[in-house]
Amino acid sequence: xxxxxxxxxxxxxxxxxxxxxxxxxxxxxxxxxxxxxxxxxxxxxxxxxxxxxxxxxxxxxxxxxxxxxxxxxxxxxxxxxxxxxxxxxxxxxxxxxxxxxxxxxxxxxxxxxxxxxxxxxxxxxxxxxxxxxxxxxxxxxxxxxxxxxxxxxxxxxxxxxxxxxxxxxxxxxxxxxxxxxxxxxxxxxxxxxxxxxxxxxxxxxxxxxxxxxxxxxxxxxxxxxxxxxxxxxxxxxxxxxxxxxxxxxxxxxxxxxxxxxxxxxxxxxxxxxxxxxxxxxxxxxxxxxxxxxxxxxxxxxxxxxxxxxxxxx
Amino acid sequence: xxxxxxxxxxxxxxxxxxxxxxxxxxxxxxxxxxxxxxxxxxxxxxxxxxxxxxxxxxxxxxxxxxxxxxxxxxxxxxxxxxxxxxxxxxxxxxxxxxxxxxxxxxxxxxxxxxxxxxxxxxxxxxxxxxxxxxxxxxxxxxxxxxxxxxxxxxxxxxxxxxxxxxxxxxxxxxxxxxxxxxxxxxxxxxxxxxxxxxxxxxxxxxxxxxxxxxxxxxxxxxxxxxxxxxxxxxxxxxxxxxxxxxxxxxxxxxxxxxxxxxxxxxxxxxxxxxxxxxxxxxxxxxxxxxxxxxxxxxxxxxxxxxxxxxxxxxxxxxxxxxxxxxxxxxxxxxxxxxxxxxxxxxxxxxxxxxxxxxxxxxxxxxxxxxxxxxxxxxxxxxxxxxxxxxxxxxxxxxxxxxxxxxxxxxxxxxxxxxxxxxxxxxxxxxxxxxxxxxxxxxxxxxxxxxxxxxxx
Numbered sequence: 001x002x003x004x005x006x007x008x009x010x011x012x013x014x015x016x017x018x019x020x021x022x023x024x025x026x027x028x029x030x031x032x033x034x035x036x037x038x039x040x041x042x043x044x045x046x047x048x049x050x051x052x053x054x055x056x057x058x059x060x061x062x063x064x065x066x067x068x069x070x071x072x073x074x075x076x077x078x079x080x081x082x083x084x085x086x087x088x089x090x091x092x093x094x095x096x097x098x099x100x101x102x103x104x105x106x107x108x109x110x111x112x113x114x115x116x117x118x119x120x121x122x123x124x125x126x127x128x129x130x131x132x133x134x135x136x137x138x139x140x141x142x143x144x145x146x147x148x149x150x151x152x153x154x155x156x157x158x159x160x161x162x163x164x165x166x167x168x169x170x171x172x173x174x175x176x177x178x179x180x181x182x183x184x185x186x187x188x189x190x191x192x193x194x195x196x197x198x199x200x201x202x203x204x205x206x207x208x209x210x211x212x213x214x215x216x217x218x219x220x221x222x223x224x225x226x227x228x229x230x231x232x233x234x235x236x237x238x239x240x241x242x243x244x245x246x247x248x249x250x251x252x253x254x255x256x257x258x259x260x261x262x263x264x265x266x267x268x269x270x271x272x273x274x275x276x277x278x279x280x281x282x283x284x285x286x287x288x289x290x291x292x293x294x295x296x297x298x299x300x301x302x303x304x305x306x307x308x309x310x311x312x313x
Numbered sequence: 314x315x316x317x318x319x320x321x322x323x324x325x326x327x328x329x330x331x332x333x334x335x336x337x338x339x340x341x342x343x344x345x346x347x348x349x350x351x352x353x354x355x356x357x358x359x360x361x362x363x364x365x366x367x368x369x370x371x372x373x374x375x376x377x378x379x380x381x382x383x384x385x386x387x388x389x390x391x392x393x394x395x396x397x398x399x400x401x402x403x404x405x406x407x408x409x410x411x412x413x414x415x416x417x418x419x420x421x422x423x424x425x426x427x428x429x430x431x432x433x434x435x436x437x438x439x440x441x442x443x444x445x446x447x448x449x450x451x452x453x454x455x456x457x458x459x460x461x462x463x464x465x466x467x468x469x470x471x472x473x474x475x476x477x478x479x480x481x482x483x484x485x486x487x488x489x490x491x492x493x494x495x496x497x498x499x500x501x502x503x504x505x506x507x508x509x510x511x512x513x514x515x516x517x518x519x520x521x522x523x524x525x526x527x528x529x530x531x532x533x534x535x536x537x538x539x540x541x542x543x544x545x546x547x548x549x550x551x552x553x554x555x556x557x558x559x560x561x562x563x564x565x566x567x568x569x570x571x572x573x574x575x576x577x578x579x580x581x582x583x584x585x586x587x588x589x590x591x592x593x594x595x596x597x598x599x600x601x602x603x604x605x606x607x608x609x610x611x612x613x614x615x616x617x618x619x620x621x622x623x624x625x626x627x628x629x630x631x632x633x634x635x636x637x638x639x640x641x642x643x644x645x646x647x648x649x650x651x652x653x654x655x656x657x658x659x660x661x662x663x664x665x666x667x668x669x670x671x672x673x674x675x676x677x678x679x680x681x682x683x684x685x686x687x688x689x690x691x692x693x694x695x696x697x698x699x700x701x702x703x704x705x706x707x708x709x710x711x712x713x714x715x716x717x718x719x720x721x722x723x724x725x726x727x728x729x730x731x732x733x734x735x736x737x738x739x740x741x742x743x744x745x746x747x748x749x750x751x752x753x754x755x756x757x758x759x760x761x762x763x764x765x766x767x768x769x
């Protein structure tokens with residue numbers, strides 16, 4: 001009877017396991033920017049000098065190909081300072097030559113909650129960078145990429161394998177040089193049409209409690225980098241001109257005061273603030289109101305490169 | 314368990330599995346679990362062996378003090394210190410009693426209640442203590458129900474460790490089906506509803522009365538599916554090991570009064586507080602009048618609220634339920650004709666409206682981060698604030714809920730809808746149903762959502 005039960009259970013679960021394995025395998029084979037970054041980290045880690053961290057705004061804005069010093073961009077969508085800090089602490093031993101860290105201080109960074117130990121990308125960090133951001137021992141399930149966010153990966157699987165969308169232009173740094181398809185491209189970069197778009201993603205909810213927690217961790221991160229004798233460049237990434245107009249003054253004022261305080265307190269901190277530079281960047285440089293496209297990324301990274309060069313001299 | 318090994322080896326394996334399971338979360342708190350088990354084990358024997366009533370009482374109080382003590386330290390200490398500091402600072406007196414930076418050991422509220430009832434039952438002569446330490450350790454730490462119940466009585470669960478368990482094909486199959494059903498409830502209903510509920514509750518000023526009321530109703534279902542989903546998994550897992558646990562829920566949303574609701578919701582907790590708090594309290598009085606019963610209900614339900622967590626919102630939740638239960642027992646409609654007796658005979662629409670109105674208010678207290686947040690939501694609901702709409706995001710989530718309600722209503726006499734499925738559906742169709750549920754669970758799982766009741 002037991003034998004029969006066990007055989008039945010095995011027979012039942014074999015298709016489940018095989019099916020899941022196929023999905024997981026297909027997910028791993030997706031062209032994701034993490035794959036390229038992981039390979040680059042492995043190959044070039046010991047000689048990397050500049051490390052960029054942050055959210056999708058930094059991910060889109062910095063193309064390491066335009067930085068003269070050997071650089072890596074570890075920014076990714078929704079990645080907050082707590083994830084940045086954990087990545088930093090665990091990856092620095094693999095990056096002995098890093099002398100500059102680029103940290104994002106976006107308008108909403110200090111008043112949006114941290115990712116926390118249950119952030120789905122912790123699986124990604126574990127799988128591709130070998131970094132444990134779970135704040136606990138990891139288990140087999142933590143390495144299952146598809147299960148970390150089935151909705152997200154199902155969409156990716158569908159568009160890549162079924163709809164045949166495979167126009168990725170990842171360079172060796174994991175930067176997608178063909179990522180133009182988005183809100184602004186759909187509007188033909190027409191400034192008049194863009195200006196009519198009043199609703200887009202922007203945080204308008206001030207939160208003093210979150211602000212206190214976030215600034216505490218932010219300063220811990222700066223202290224950590226100061227102790228390691230690593231230069232820090234705080235970045236405010238350029239936004240399309242309709243974005244700054246919608247910022248909530250209370251959130252903005254607090255963010256600006258923290259940025260200035262960081263500059264005063266830490267000798268190793270430099271500022272590269274271009275959030276409101278609406279002269280150098282216009283519609284053709286953006287993917288949407290708060291993200292640059294590869295063209296904008298190239299322009300921005302070149303000016304960042306000049307800034308980094310100046311810092312060195 | 315496979316084969317018919319001796320009872321001791323079965324229990325040893327179970328104990329190791331249970332400690333391993335608990336230790337995976339945080340091994341440091343294993344010591345507390347073991348200490349708690351040992352204290353109650355020896356207290357139980359001492360109560361039985363003591364010849365004098367005073368000695369029995371001392372041992373009983375040792376057990377109760379220990380259990381309530383660790384509950385207080387880990388769960389309530391910071392709350393009281395915080396309130397104490399706040400009270401004195403509002404009076405202009407500076408106090409600086411430090412908040413203790415400690416997490417609540419998972420399952421603490423469940424296993425302390427389980428072991429406390431063991432000592433009390435021995436003291437009351439309702440059961441004999443076990444002399445077998447291994448069996449007792451297994452009873453306290455039995456992993457399927459360790460972290461979120463059901464809260465089992467020693468009289469029911471302990472004897473199951475005392476006999477050798479043999480493999481039961483049907484029970485094992487039912488166990489697997491129940492686990493699958495639990496997964497469906499947790500992943501496809503509770504977690505999905507959770508997204509909509511979180512949106513509304515974390516940002517109430519952005520939503521109108523209708524949306525907030527709707528969110529409160531959804532939250533009732535979220536908690537139900539979350540907690541009963543876990544219970545199904547716990548009961549199902551226990552079945553695989555040859556154990557029977559109590560079902561903690563009997564389709565509570567079909568209740569026609571709040572009295573009925575508490576007979577269908579978290580049943581093992583309701584029974585526990587009835588037997589160990591409500592009855593002992595009312596029996597202290599010479600005459601059990603309506604006033605005494607009302608007082609007993611208010612006290613018991615407020616404690617039930619506080620059991621859920623150290624926050625004024627939970628106290629309000631418990632007290633509010635106590636008030637409603639008390640009202641339902643007052644004979645407004647002539648001698649012995651109480652609301653609790655009248656309501657079940659009223660049209661479904663009336664009882665349903667009453668039930669959801671009360672549970673929604675109750676849910677708001679339960680879910681809100683603070684009392685002021687709860688008031689804000691009430692204010693917006695009762696002033697008919699009309700900002701925002703019920704988004705399609707919320708509407709889509711309802712599909713799973715509708716499926717669940719239909720399945721449960723069609724199978725009200727069963728413990729769970731997939732029970733005894735083999736009697737109605739041939740194997741290929743059954744397996745197809747299982748595969749569909751598994752695919753849905755894997756495909757539509759949201760990024761990690763913890764079980765709500767783990768925090769209690």
